[in-house]
Amino acid sequence: MYRSEADALDAEVLECIERGHVPDFxxxxxxxxAHQLRYNQPYAKYCASRGVTLERMxxxxxxxxxxxxxxxxxxxxxxxxxxxAELAFETSGTTQGRSGKHYMENSTLYDAALLAGFHDAVLRxxxxxxxxxxxxxxxxxxxxxxxxxxxxxxxxxxxxxHDCWYLSGDTIDVGRFIDxxxxxxxxxxxxxxxxxxxxxxxxxxxLAERAISSLALPPFSRVMETGGFKGRTRMVxxxxxxxxxxxxxxxxxxxxxxxxxxxxxxxxxxxxxxxVKRPPAWLRPRVVAPSGKTLPDGVVGALAHVxxxxxxSCIAIHTEDLGVATGDGxxxxxxxxxxAELRGCSLDAEQLRALQRK
Amino acid sequence: xxxxxxxxxxxxxxxxxxAAERWSDGDFPPRVRILERIAERTGYSLPVVEYALDRLFFxxxxxxxxxxxxxxxxxxxxxxxxxxHAGRPQAWAAPVGRVCMIxxxxxxxxxxxxxxxxxxxxxxxxxxxxxxxxxGAFFDTxxxxxxxxxxxxxxxxxxxxxEHAPDLSAFDAxxxxxxxxxxxAIGGALRSGARFIGYGSRASAGYVTRxxxxxxxxxxxxxxxxxxxxLYESEGCLSLHVLFFEHGGGVDANRFCSMLAHAVERANVExxxxxxxAGVSARIAxxxxxxxxxxxxxxxxxxADADAAYALFLDPPKREPPQxxxxxxxxxxxxxxxxxxxxxxxxRLPLEGFAISSERPxxxxxxxxxxxxxxxxxxxxxxxxxxGHHGGRPRIAEFIRWIDKT
Numbered sequence: 001m002y003r004s005e006a007d008a009l010d011a012e013v014l015e016c017i018e019r020g021h022v023p024d025f026x027x028x029x030x031x032x033x034a035h036q037l038r039y040n041q042p043y044a045k046y047c048a049s050r051g052v053t054l055e056r057m058x059x060x061x062x063x064x065x066x067x068x069x070x071x072x073x074x075x076x077x078x079x080x081x082x083x084x085a086e087l088a089f090e091t092s093g094t095t096q097g098r099s100g101k102h103y104m105e106n107s108t109l110y111d112a113a114l115l116a117g118f119h120d121a122v123l124r125x126x127x128x129x130x131x132x133x134x135x136x137x138x139x140x141x142x143x144x145x146x147x148x149x150x151x152x153x154x155x156x157x158x159x160x161x162h163d164c165w166y167l168s169g170d171t172i173d174v175g176r177f178i179d180x181x182x183x184x185x186x187x188x189x190x191x192x193x194x195x196x197x198x199x200x201x202x203x204x205x206x207l208a209e210r211a212i213s214s215l216a217l218p219p220f221s222r223v224m225e226t227g228g229f230k231g232r233t234r235m236v237x238x239x240x241x242x243x244x245x246x247x248x249x250x251x252x253x254x255x256x257x258x259x260x261x262x263x264x265x266x267x268x269x270x271x272x273x274x275x276v277k278r279p280p281a282w283l284r285p286r287v288v289a290p291s292g293k294t295l296p297d298g299v300v301g302a303l304a305h306v307x308x309x310x311x312x313s314c315i316a317i318h319t320e321d322l323g324v325a326t327g328d329g330x331x332x333x334x335x336x337x338x339x340a341e342l343r344g345c346s347l348d349a350e351q352l353r354a355l356q357r358k
Numbered sequence: 359x360x361x362x363x364x365x366x367x368x369x370x371x372x373x374x375x376x377a378a379e380r381w382s383d384g385d386f387p388p389r390v391r392i393l394e395r396i397a398e399r400t401g402y403s404l405p406v407v408e409y410a411l412d413r414l415f416f417x418x419x420x421x422x423x424x425x426x427x428x429x430x431x432x433x434x435x436x437x438x439x440x441x442x443h444a445g446r447p448q449a450w451a452a453p454v455g456r457v458c459m460i461x462x463x464x465x466x467x468x469x470x471x472x473x474x475x476x477x478x479x480x481x482x483x484x485x486x487x488x489x490x491x492x493x494g495a496f497f498d499t500x501x502x503x504x505x506x507x508x509x510x511x512x513x514x515x516x517x518x519x520x521e522h523a524p525d526l527s528a529f530d531a532x533x534x535x536x537x538x539x540x541x542x543a544i545g546g547a548l549r550s551g552a553r554f555i556g557y558g559s560r561a562s563a564g565y566v567t568r569x570x571x572x573x574x575x576x577x578x579x580x581x582x583x584x585x586x587x588x589l590y591e592s593e594g595c596l597s598l599h600v601l602f603f604e605h606g607g608g609v610d611a612n613r614f615c616s617m618l619a620h621a622v623e624r625a626n627v628e629x630x631x632x633x634x635x636a637g638v639s640a641r642i643a644x645x646x647x648x649x650x651x652x653x654x655x656x657x658x659x660x661x662a663d664a665d666a667a668y669a670l671f672l673d674p675p676k677r678e679p680p681q682x683x684x685x686x687x688x689x690x691x692x693x694x695x696x697x698x699x700x701x702x703x704x705x706r707l708p709l710e711g712f713a714i715s716s717e718r719p720x721x722x723x724x725x726x727x728x729x730x731x732x733x734x735x736x737x738x739x740x741x742x743x744x745x746g747h748h749g750g751r752p753r754i755a756e757f758i759r760w761i762d763k764t
Binding site: 042046048049050069071074075289290291301302318320321 | 636637639640641642643644646647648650651652653654655664665666677
């Protein structure tokens with residue numbers, strides 16, 4: 001019963017991904033949700049505590065109770081036996097250093113979603129296979145990193161077979177990167193640089209230390225930036241970072257594409273030219289008030305996501321990330337307000353963590 | 359020689375108490391003029407700002423100022439010149455010199471109390487004022503009460519990268535409030551031998567004993583705890599950040615949490631929420647929903663409203679420290695004080711206040727062992743007396759230099 005239901009849903013979602021179109025998002029979302037209520041016990045119990053059960057189903061996809069992303073640290077949120085997971089990625093450990101896991105029953109949906117999303121957003125005008133020079137965790141070293149996995153799949157599928165990885169632990173091998181970038185320029189092979197914003201800042205700093213003010217990459221080269229500055233002490237304004245990247249690598253800013261994803265999701269958002277985050281057809285965002293109600297367009301709230309790709313885990317996820325809806329399906333991401341100043345003279349969580357580290 | 363050195367102490371005390379009395383009046387024009395500016399700066403609602411000003415200025419009375427000085431120095435006369443006291447040789451509590459006060463940007467008048475004791479010690483005082491100019495406005499009233507205070511008390515506005523910022527190495531003592539890193543930076547700018555009086559960020563806790571858990575007493579405790587929680591959005595060092603609840607009383611933890619939730623809702627009416635901050639609300643909602651997720655799986659419980667105006671977490675995992683979010687509180691059930699102490703130590707919570715529901719030696723010992731510097735009852739946590747030892751330190755003794763005559 002479970003197998004046939006799961007396989008049928010997977011096939012349906014896969015078809016949507018391949019076509020880039022979901023004929024009836026609401027219907028499919030509710031059927032996946034019902035499947036999860038049947039087989040994902042922790043999620044079903046949570047939904048029951050919100051008054052949602054198989055007998056009292058929501059009327060539309062935007063009323064599916066989103067599970068808080070931190071719940072992935074509390075339980076295996078799966079419709080199947082977690083030990084059978086084909087993929088398992090670790091969520092970030094920002095809460096007391098504990099991380100959770102997002103288990104996926106098979107890699108088919110995950111791979112299809114990431115490849116299709118990446119192609120549509122990043123490779124749309126790429127004339128040939130590119131070389132991937134990457135500042136993300138190497139899956140050989142960190143198999144639990146969803147970002148590393150994603151870029152390995154992308155490079156393997158769309159790359160020229162000479163992808164290079166420069167991040168090891170917290171260290172970036174900038175010397176090797178410079179050699180590889182110059183080689184690609186000589187060979188006239190367009191390059192896709194992939195990395196977190198913080199990694200790019202480190203690379204630019206290291207290049208500046210070596211008095212390198214330009215490392216021009218071949219035409220059609222591009223940058224995929226993701227991940228922001230979470231947990232880092234040095235932050236740079238995104239527009240400044242992009243300007244520096246564009247100058248250093250002779251890449252127009254419209255070929256610097258920001259990705260927004262999270263381990264708890266199967267699918268990713270990518271910026272359009274207006275820097276609005278666009279989801280693929282099988283992913284929908286909601287901007288919600290603390291009450292869980294959807295906020296009007298333009299009003300700041302927390303982001304929740306309904307991802308059909310999460311068939312074997314949780315279809316709806318609620319985050320602390322802030323954003324606004326643009327009214328046409330996109331969102332503007334505002335981050336987590338990490339720099340917001342608290343009033344008063346009490347400790348805050350950051351200070352306590354600093355004390356505990358001492 | 360400082361501006362106040364030749365002014366008799368009693369005259370200074372009378373002037374300070376007189377100015378405070380005028381500021382205690384809600385219709386005092388300078389206070390009325392500044393009220394909204396404070397609310398704008400801090401984000402707190404007007405009733406909370408009014409309350410903060412009332413608490414601050416009502417506590418500054420001549421009798422309390424004199425009593426505090428006597429308790430620390432023995433006599434008042436010792437600040438006016440050489441005097442004998444309690445069989446000790448003649449001594450003079452001379453001013454330490456020029457004193458600078460730097461308060462965090464987000465508190466209300468926290469520098470005013472140390473400033474008035476520094477003035478009582480006859481020091482020259484410079485306070486780093488904020489956008490609302492509260493310190494400056496109060497100093498103007500002081501100057502109206504006593505001419506000499508005009509030259510002694512100055513409020514200046516500067517930022518850390520301001521080229522006109524006072525040179526901290528020119529001060530004989532610096533009082534600063536803030537995070538560890540702020541205090542470290544300020545302390546590093548002082549000249550050798552200067553006194554550094556740093557008040558770091560701290561937290562407060564409470565302990566409900568089983569003996570106090572009768573129906574009527576539990577309600578009273580809940581009402582007090584609610585005030586301790588909601589005032590100043592739980593962001594003061596004396597706000598209630600974690601509550602230990604002892605098993606075995608006549609009211610169980612769930613019922614107590616229910617009482618507390620009602621009390622918080624009432625307190626939210628008296629002290630309305632601060633200006634909304636979407637990021638903070640999102641974090642509270644995330645914690646609330648996570649607690650609901652845990653509760654659905656049989657661990658703990660959550661008492662909260664839909665808008666995340668408050669959230670009470672019953673028995674959150676002990677591995678988690680307090681959340682330090684506005685109007686959120688973890689209630690941790692314990693069998694005895696040793697479990698509460700273990701929690702405080704595990705999370706290295708630097709404690710300022712400790713509210714106790716009933717006197718019991720082992721709970722008092724817990725508060726002491728946990729490092730608290732103020733023990734009180736619920737509902738009083740955020741009302742430290744003028745003579746209290748904020749941060750475990752004296753009020754006036756740090757602003758004087760003893761000179762013995764033998």
